[in-house]
Amino acid sequence: MGRDLLISDLHLSQERPSTTARFLEFLQGEAALARALYVLGDLFDYWIGDDELTAPGADSLAREVAEALRTLAHGGTAVYVMQGNRDFLLGSGFLAACGALPLADPTVAEIGSAKTLLMHGDTLCTDDLDYLAWRRTARSASWQSEFLAAPIAERRDRSRALRSESEARKRTKSAAIMDVSPDAVREAFRRHEVTRLIHGHTHRPGHHELEVDGRPCERWVLPDWYQSGGYLSAEDGALRLVEFSPAVP
Amino acid sequence: MNLLKLWKSFVILSAAAASPAAAANPQVEVKTNVGTIRLELYPSKAPKTVANFLQYVREGHYDGTIFHRVIDGFMIQGGGFDRSYTQKPTRAPIPNEAQAGVEAGLKNEAGTIAMARTANPNSATAQFFINLADNAFLNWGDPRGDGNGYAVFGKVVSGLDVVTKIAKTPTGRGGPFASDVPREAIVIESTTLVDAK
Numbered sequence: 001m002g003r004d005l006l007i008s009d010l011h012l013s014q015e016r017p018s019t020t021a022r023f024l025e026f027l028q029g030e031a032a033l034a035r036a037l038y039v040l041g042d043l044f045d046y047w048i049g050d051d052e053l054t055a056p057g058a059d060s061l062a063r064e065v066a067e068a069l070r071t072l073a074h075g076g077t078a079v080y081v082m083q084g085n086r087d088f089l090l091g092s093g094f095l096a097a098c099g100a101l102p103l104a105d106p107t108v109a110e111i112g113s114a115k116t117l118l119m120h121g122d123t124l125c126t127d128d129l130d131y132l133a134w135r136r137t138a139r140s141a142s143w144q145s146e147f148l149a150a151p152i153a154e155r156r157d158r159s160r161a162l163r164s165e166s167e168a169r170k171r172t173k174s175a176a177i178m179d180v181s182p183d184a185v186r187e188a189f190r191r192h193e194v195t196r197l198i199h200g201h202t203h204r205p206g207h208h209e210l211e212v213d214g215r216p217c218e219r220w221v222l223p224d225w226y227q228s229g230g231y232l233s234a235e236d237g238a239l240r241l242v243e244f245s246p247a248v249p
Numbered sequence: 250m251n252l253l254k255l256w257k258s259f260v261i262l263s264a265a266a267a268s269p270a271a272a273a274n275p276q277v278e279v280k281t282n283v284g285t286i287r288l289e290l291y292p293s294k295a296p297k298t299v300a301n302f303l304q305y306v307r308e309g310h311y312d313g314t315i316f317h318r319v320i321d322g323f324m325i326q327g328g329g330f331d332r333s334y335t336q337k338p339t340r341a342p343i344p345n346e347a348q349a350g351v352e353a354g355l356k357n358e359a360g361t362i363a364m365a366r367t368a369n370p371n372s373a374t375a376q377f378f379i380n381l382a383d384n385a386f387l388n389w390g391d392p393r394g395d396g397n398g399y400a401v402f403g404k405v406v407s408g409l410d411v412v413t414k415i416a417k418t419p420t421g422r423g424g425p426f427a428s429d430v431p432r433e434a435i436v437i438e439s440t441t442l443v444d445a446k
Contacts, residue, residue, distance in 0.1 A: 016424060017335045226427065247365040247376045249324055249357075249387050249399045 002035025003235040004111055008120065008200025009224035011086065013045035014059050019225050022244065027068045030231070034077050038103065038111075040200045040222060041084025041120030046163060048155040050093030055152045066097040073099035082107070085122040085131075085201065088138060089148070108192050112234030117194045121201030121221070124180035124188065130169065179204060185219060186212050198222065198232060205230065205241060275299070276406065276445050277306055280438045281316075283418075284411030286379075288362055288403045289445070294353040295346045295402035298364055298373070302402060305375050306440045310337060314375075316435040317426065321416045322382055325435075326365050329376035332434050334424025339374035342366075347389035347398030355401040357387040360409060363401040370397035379405060381416050 012020055031037050043065070052062045073079045079100040083090050095102055106119045125131065137143050147155060170178070179202050188197060189212040198220045205223035209216065223230040223243050230243035279286040292299040305311060305328070314337060316327035330336055345366070350356075357363055357380050364373035378399075385391055389398030405412055415435050423430025 017333060021336065245368040247326075247329060247367050247372070247374070248318070249326065249363065249365055249378050249384070 003033070003233055004036045004038065005031055005034045006038040006040060006111070006118075006198055006222060006232040006234070007225075007229075008040035008082075008084065008222040009042045009203060009226075010039075010229070011042055011045040011224065011226060012061060012065060014061055016045075016226075019229065020061060020065070022229055023065070023225065024068050026229070026231070027072050030233075031072055031077055032075055036078040036080065037072065038109075038118065039079070039081045039100075040103075040118055040198065041082045041105065041122075042086045042200065043081065043084070044087040044090070046159050047087035047089045047094075048152065048159045049089055049148050050091045050097075051152060053094065053097055058152070062094070063097075066094060069098035069100055082118065082120055084120045085135065089144065106188070106192065108194060111196070111198065112239050113237040114196050115194050116196040116198055117188060117192045119188070119197065119199040121180065121199035124184045124199065125178060125202070126181040126184040127177045128173065130173075178202065185210070189215075189217050196220075200224070205243060207239075207241060273445055275303065276443050277303070277403075278441045278443050279311070279408075280440070281411065281415070282434075282436045282438060283414050284408060286408035286411050287406050287443070289406045290403035291353075291355060294355050295350050295400055297343050298346050298350075298400050298402040301340075301343045301373075302364075302377065303442065304340070306442055309439075310339075310375055311437045311440045314437050316415055316431060316437075317423070318378075318429045319415060319418060319420050319431050319435070320381075320429055324378040324380050324382075324384065325412065325415050326376060326378040327435070327437065329365075329374075330424070332436060334426075337375070342369075342372045342374050345370045345373065345397055345400055346402070347400040350401050351389040351398065357384040357399060357401055359383055360405045360412070361401045362403045362405065363387065363399045366399065368395075370395070373400065379412055381412070 010019060010023055012023060052058050053066060069079050079098060080103040081090065081095060081100045082103040082105050106117055108115055108117055195215055195217045200222040202221060203224040204221055206221050208219040220232055220239060222232055228244040228246040233240045233242055275290045275292065277288045277290065279288060290299045311328050313331050314328050315330055315332055316325050317330045318326040359380055359382050361380050362377055365376035365378050366373040386393040387399045390396060418431045418433065418435060420429050420431050422428060
């Protein structure tokens with residue numbers, strides 16, 4: 001048996017070098033000792049296409065992260081990567097550069113000796129109609145092929161504009177709208193016939209126990225890495241949320 | 250000389266040795282881009298914490314670090330990140346001396362300096378904070394805190410106006426932090442061990 005680690009919502013970007021440093025440290029430390037590392041979405045704060053790895057003038061962050069993940073994978077830790085709502089354009093080019101395997105959203109996998117549903121979590125926020133409409137557009141083949149066909153500089157600009165639009169919209173939304181909908185959670189347990197769900201996205205790390213159709217179920221929410229970060233560790237049936245805490249009084 | 254006399258002279262000598270030692274507590278000048286703060290440290294009450302802080306001072310660790318967490322009415326925290334919010338490498342964490350400190354009278358009172366740490370009580374490295382109020386809940390043994398407390402190891406002896414200026418600086422989101430980061434960076438330009446005035 002080995003230990004599986006699950007992370008999400010790192011939102012790596014050039015603007016947050018300390019998060020990148022912490023992540024690279026994590027890959028060389030805890031992750032290197034694990035059997036598998038599952039990234040459940042939003043590894044990057046945004047992703048405008050896999051040519052981010054090779055384009056002239058592309059930022060070095062993507063290459064640095066791909067290289068570190070590749071070292072991890074070569075060292076014997078299986079790496080699985082799911083797209084999130086921010087890096088939904090992460091493609092096979094990036095995964096190949098990392099030596100990682102794609103993880104569909106949702107996926108049912110054996111985690112900690114139990115069938116477990118893995119999701120990024122954005123599709124559980126069904127009260128956020130505005131976001132779901134945008135998601136449908138952004139995940140459509142037509143939008144993606146049109147976007148990816150644009151020159152990289154234009155994609156950078158468009159991505160920046162989309163992010164600031166999304167930040168502005170978020171400010172007007174209530175916290176409840178941006179959390180998961182209890183109905184959507186129950187529906188996910190039913191549809192996938194699981195009793196355990198692990199997701200990120202909401203930035204509200206925790207462990208929730210609930211009953212669905214008389215069956216005891218559990219939902220684990222992964223921490224984001226904006227401030228300190230952390231992971232979920234699954235080993236021999238025991239799940240544990242480990243949050244790196246920042247130094248504070 | 251009889252034993253009593255010998256004992257008396259020993260007592261006098263010890264007392265004489267104790268008071269100059271207290272007067273000669275090390276002082277450190279923290280020069281920031283908004284003014285200078287002078288700290289007096291208490292090696293007899295928090296020996297490992299003071300030695301650790303002075304080692305960072307000698308190494309120049311704090312030069313170029315910022316006060317990244319400023320909460321008026323509570324505390325100002327710094328010494329860990331540079332202006333680009335990169336956490337500077339540190340030495341290994343030190344044991345928490347908060348209990349011995351409280352027993353020796355060192356408490357998180359306005360103007361005192363203490364070590365920041367993670368949820369692990371023995372995790373302080375370089376980051377410190379200056380209390381802006383009597384934060385008793387940060388003391389070892391206080392039931393409102395985690396019980397382990399935050400180790401106080403010195404106090405501001407001059408430049409409290411600079412501390413206040415930092416406390417009043419407008420704050421917001423910055424780097425990886427969602428809030429409490431000064432909008433205009435407050436940078437420690439240098440820290441110097443100085444002779445007590």
